[in-house]
Amino acid sequence: MQTLEQLKKGELVGATHLQLAEDLTQFPREIFTLADTLEVLDLSNNRLTELPADLSRLTKLRILFCSNNQFTRLPDALGVCESLDIIGFKHNQIIDVPETSLPENLRWLILTDNCIKVLPESLGDLERLQKLALAGNAITHLPNAIARCKNLELLRISSNQFAEFPYLLLSLPRLAWLAFSNNPFCDVRDEHAECMTLKRSQFEWQEVLGQGASGVISRAINREANDNLAREVAIKVFKGEVTSDGSPEDELDICLSVGEHPNVVTPLAKIAEDSMSALVMSLIPPNYFNLGQAPSFDTCTRDTFTQGQAFSISQIQHMVNQVDSVMAHLRSKRICHGDLYAHNMLIHPEGHLLFGDFGAASKYDCLPMYQQHGLQRIEQRAMTHFIEDMLNLCIEEDKQTEAYYDLKRRMFNIA
Structure with missing residues (x-):
């Protein structure tokens, strides 16, 4: 990560990538000194609410991330940035996505965890769009124009307000990866009464084995003798926030619904406490x-x-x-x-x-x-x-x- 002070001193001349996270409330105009070279700009984790109208001066800008800021409107300035093909505005407070805010060469749009209710018909003009992340909004329907997004391959619409499945998606010829859980038309989670419910205190927590958008997986030692549970297990603790895929609570429900299969990591029990939602699983040998x-x-x-x-x-x-x-x-x-x-x-x-x-x-x-x-x-x-x-x-x-x-x-x- 670079600093604004470095930028002001001219130490970043010729940079192609720039990442600034300094509690910014305004777009630093000094960024335009990189107009001839800057390709990737990451302004995530600030307090920005708008971008400059002349953003298109960054003529080589291909990728822009502004996650974890305070935008309430997707900036119109994006729409005239001809080289932009990846945009990420995750975890903002966006309500409005104007018709003019989407650059026509866009391939990947991330609007996860905002307050969006309506998407513009101009979405259908994005002929190159391959990846669209919309989980964690308040969207009730997709624009009919999405049927023109013939290159769309991955779509996330989980944790929205769809009263019925958007059947137009079935006509998209290249759609291959779709997530839609936690919407009113399919908002049903099973009780899984047959699954053991254990306490966090039963386990001695060991090293972290891995982590992703929805949670952290750790090795744990089972302190209590139990014929139904191995001494060493893996536990995935789910994060509370909506991820790009959807709700961690739905992941827990579906893991338990899938049940046992020789090629699926076996769910053994769940931990359900006020401070934790977690899945206890078989520990995968280290040679995988x-x-x-x-x-x-x-x-x-x-x-x-x-x-x-x-x-x-x-x-x-x-x-x-x-x-x-x-x-x-x-x-x-x-x-x-x-x-x-x-x-x-x-x-x-x-x-x-x-x-x-x-x-x-x-x-x-x-x-x-x-x-x-x-x-x-x-x-x-x-x-x-x-x-x-x-x-x-x-x-x-x-x-x-x-x-x-x-x-x-x-x-x-x-x-």
Whole structure:
């Protein structure tokens, strides 16, 4: 992170990335001294309420983050920034999204956790839009123009005020990752009376194993002898705030609803106290590793992978078969995962795969059958991308095998 003082002294001349978090209440005009070079500007975690009308002077600006500020209106100045293709205004107080505030080259728009009720019809003019995060607002319907967003691949509308499922989404030809839980049309959580409810004090907390948008996972020691619970477990403590995917409480509910499957991290119990909501899970052995990494700014909706990562076609078939099994299990529960990605999978060196992260999952058993089938098609598109990613990692000598072409054909049949 840089400082405003460095900027004022001219120490940042030629910078392509700038991050300032100094409790700013006004946009520092000194930023314009970087007009010829600045590509990424992060002004998150300040107290800004507006941007300058001449923001477009930053002619090379591609990415702008203004999360955790005090905006009540998405600035009109954004709409004339021709190079902008990623905008993030998460955790503000935005009520108004003007028709003129969306630059036409936008690929990725983050408006999570605001106060938005209505979106502009100009959303339909964003032909390049691939990723749209709207969770945690008060939106009651999507504009009809969203049907023109033919390149939209990932959409988050959880924790809004939709009285019915936005059926227009089923016509989007590339939509593959969708989250819609915690809306009035599907706002049902199960009691899970069969699940053990334990106390935090029962566990001795150990090191943090990982963390994401919805919570922190730690290793823990079970102090009490219990035939139904291992001595060592993993506990995911959910954060209270709405994430880009939706509500942590829905993730807890869906994890318990999914139940047991050999390729899903097993839920064992829950902790439900005033100060904590948490899921107790089986501890994953340390020799499992992430199959993929999350998308980058450049890939937008597609996973990234470690350079040199490669698998034989038989290993890929085995992975695909395991994911197929998980998806069939979820269909039987009328749950769509919403985030079918390699970066949400762990794999053992011998090939066993564990599927996780249900933060974007949604229940759809309340919907008409044609909408259920439409959601299943959306999930199948995500499966297409997963197969494509795995085939791109196939070792060269296996790319002429019948098994390789079988998966290729299957990929196109799904699409």
